[in-house]
Amino acid sequence: MIGVISYLVFFATMAGILAIVVLGLNLQWGYTGLFNGGVAAFFGAGAYVTMLLGGRPEPGQFGGFLAPFPVAIVGGILFAGLIAWFFGVLTLRLRHDYLAIATFGVAIALESVARNAEWLTGGAKGLRGFPRPLEATITALGGGDNFLYGLFFLALVLAVLAAVYVGLERLTRSPYGRALRAIREDEAAARSLGKNPVRLRLESFVIGSMIMGAAGGLYVAFYAYVGPQDLAPILTFQVWAMLIVGGAGNNRGAVLGAFLIWAAWTASGFALAALAPQAMQLYTGPIQYILIGSVIVGMLLWRPQGILPEQIRQQGRN
Amino acid sequence: MTGPVPSGPVLSVRGLTRDFGPFRAVDSVSLDIRRQSITGLIGPNGAGKTTLFNMVAGALKPTKGTVALNGADITGLPSEALFARGLARTFQIPRPFRRMSVLDNVLLAPPDQTGETVVGALFRRGRMATEEARIRDKARAILDFVTLGALADHPAGKISGGQMKLLELARALMGDPTVILLDEPAAGVNPSLARILVERIEELNQRGVSFVIIEHDMDFVMRHCDPVIALAEGRVVFQGTVAEAQADPLLLEAYLGTAA
Ligand SMILES: Nc1ncnc2c1ncn2[C@@H]1O[C@H](COP(=O)(O)OP(=O)(O)OP(=O)(O)O)[C@@H](O)[C@H]1O
Numbered sequence: 104m105i106g107v108i109s110y111l112v113f114f115a116t117m118a119g120i121l122a123i124v125v126l127g128l129n130l131q132w133g134y135t136g137l138f139n140g141g142v143a144a145f146f147g148a149g150a151y152v153t154m155l156l157g158g159r160p161e162p163g164q165f166g167g168f169l170a171p172f173p174v175a176i177v178g179g180i181l182f183a184g185l186i187a188w189f190f191g192v193l194t195l196r197l198r199h200d201y202l203a204i205a206t207f208g209v210a211i212a213l214e215s216v217a218r219n220a221e222w223l224t225g226g227a228k229g230l231r232g233f234p235r236p237l238e239a240t241i242t243a244l245g246g247g248d249n250f251l252y253g254l255f256f257l258a259l260v261l262a263v264l265a266a267v268y269v270g271l272e273r274l275t276r277s278p279y280g281r282a283l284r285a286i287r288e289d290e291a292a293a294r295s296l297g298k299n300p301v302r303l304r305l306e307s308f309v310i311g312s313m314i315m316g317a318a319g320g321l322y323v324a325f326y327a328y329v330g331p332q333d334l335a336p337i338l339t340f341q342v343w344a345m346l347i348v349g350g351a352g353n354n355r356g357a358v359l360g361a362f363l364i365w366a367a368w369t370a371s372g373f374a375l376a377a378l379a380p381q382a383m384q385l386y387t388g389p390i391q392y393i394l395i396g397s398v399i400v401g402m403l404l405w406r407p408q409g410i411l412p413e414q415i416r417q418q419g420r421n
Numbered sequence: 422m423t424g425p426v427p428s429g430p431v432l433s434v435r436g437l438t439r440d441f442g443p444f445r446a447v448d449s450v451s452l453d454i455r456r457q458s459i460t461g462l463i464g465p466n467g468a469g470k471t472t473l474f475n476m477v478a479g480a481l482k483p484t485k486g487t488v489a490l491n492g493a494d495i496t497g498l499p500s501e502a503l504f505a506r507g508l509a510r511t512f513q514i515p516r517p518f519r520r521m522s523v524l525d526n527v528l529l530a531p532p533d534q535t536g537e538t539v540v541g542a543l544f545r546r547g548r549m550a551t552e553e554a555r556i557r558d559k560a561r562a563i564l565d566f567v568t569l570g571a572l573a574d575h576p577a578g579k580i581s582g583g584q585m586k587l588l589e590l591a592r593a594l595m596g597d598p599t600v601i602l603l604d605e606p607a608a609g610v611n612p613s614l615a616r617i618l619v620e621r622i623e624e625l626n627q628r629g630v631s632f633v634i635i636e637h638d639m640d641f642v643m644r645h646c647d648p649v650i651a652l653a654e655g656r657v658v659f660q661g662t663v664a665e666a667q668a669d670p671l672l673l674e675a676y677l678g679t680a681a
């Protein structure tokens with residue numbers, strides 16, 4: 104029984120972290136129409152920098168400054184924002200597809216840096232050893248058992264998720280959100296009404312990427328590990344699936360999509376491990392890709408607006 | 422309107438030129454738009470009327486020439502800088518924000534809203550709410566004025582083409598403009614909506630708003646516009662009163678058909 108509950112806590116923690124990433128993408132794509140093809144880059148940037156700042160020192164390894172967790176994660180968030188700002192300034196004045204190409208490229212480049220710059224990133228084996236916030240205190244409270252800490256960490260993730268959700272709801276249901284949607288719908292018309300699309304897009308892109316960076320920081324604290332595979336395109340793909348299924352332009356939809364797709368993803372992993380013949384066990388990863396890909400395509404065909412579609416009216420009442 | 426109303430032309434255009442590659446779409450156009458006029462801008466397809474509008478409204482950079490609004494040079498200013506200065510425009514093919522409600526389309530428009538910045542939307546909630554209530558009342562009144570009040574909560578992409586033209590006018594009005602450029606406001610609009618549109622334009626004009634209207638329907642131009650400017654192949658070929666336009670044999674031949 105406790106095993107099942109532990110697993111559910113573990114599951115919900117990871118789903119909560121992913122939901123934060125999806126909320127970041129929802130600000131960019133759902134509200135502003137910015138195609139971020141490198142979600143993993145911003146998540147990974149946040150994760151690596153949080154690890155470098157807050158991790159334990161290792162001989163021959165840069166970083167490991169043992170900064171307190173809040174400082175470390177803020178560093179990760181700022182770094183993710185900085186990358187977004189840099190590439191945003193370069194591409195957001197150009198045609199829309201340039202951002203997609205640039206972000207895709209950034210993710211590939213960062214993954215390559217993570218794999219090769221061993222002094223900085225630990226190379227292919229990644230970086231491990233992260234003092235999780237309040238771990239000693241809370242584990243002691245729980246009588247040395249780490250179940251209580253798991254619960255604490257879940258609560259931390261859900262608190263961050265709630266804060267991000269509330270902040271984004273305020274932002275997107277305000278005149279600010281109205282302006283974002285307007286430039287998404289028709290840039291020339293929005294400009295003719297005095298809205299500055301370059302400023303709005305850049306802000307939305309940077310804020311969304313910082314939210315992804317925050318999720319990366321939580322992820323590092325959760326696993327006490329980060330490696331190049333955390334920058335791999337699979338994450339970008341999963342997060343997009345979550346947003347499309349949940350409903351782009353709807354923050355509740357984004358969170359719902361994260362939990363649903365993460366559940367489907369883990370369940371399909373279990374099912375394949377249990378049911379697939381021995382010879383196919385090697386291919387469970389690709390099979391999961393195909394399953395999720397089919398979900399995206401099916402959703403785009405039959406319910407492109409997602410489970411919880413965007414609301415036409417900004418407020419419930421007008 | 423605050424401050425003294427400036428005299429002189431509301432818009433003055435000097436030597437305005439626009440090339441698309443080797444093709445000169447607008448060729449040294451100079452004209453003044455009289456304050457509080459309803460100026461008609463006519464000319465055959467491809468004459469350069471919309472291109473001229475786009476340059477005046479900052480949507481296209483001129484190859485040469487200058488534009489002044491209320492006496493101030495606005496040449497090369499981006500389109501988003503002009504709305505707050507009192508210049509509004511509508512589009513030949515309506516451009517509503519389709520997945521937003523009709524009301525939100527209009528609420529969007531007022532410049533410098535507190536809630537339009539990240540800091541304002543997150544932290545100046547009280548001020549934002551007060552301001553929003555005021556903007557909402559104004560938007561409701563303007564939607565009623567253009568007869569779209571009942572459609573406030575509809576998606577703007579689902580209303581008729583004629584209603585979209587009225588919606589664009591409503592959006593423009595939220596900025597209290599001194600001059601509105603209308604690109605074929607009556608084209609494809611059913612007669613009863615077109616009548617409403619004309620009434621509203623004339624009412625606003627009485628209140629001091631200047632209009633420049635591109636229109637192919639000569640009947641519309643002769644009845645509601647004065648003066649009239651004609652463009653052909655990027656150049657001004659006629660500038661004068663409606664009476665003069667009606668008496669000009671060349672213009673009649675070119676645009677009204679010889680039968681007129
Ligand atoms: N972005 C562009 N690139 C190339 N050529 C263009 C562009 N915009 C307009 N033109 C050309 O410039 C000329 C003038 O076009 P414009 O749209 O200003 O005409 P118009 O007078 O508004 O015509 P209509 O009455 O059909 O709307 C046309 O020959 C058009 O093909």
Ligand SMILES: [Mg+2]
Nearest residue numbers: 470471472513
């Ligand atoms: Mg035109």
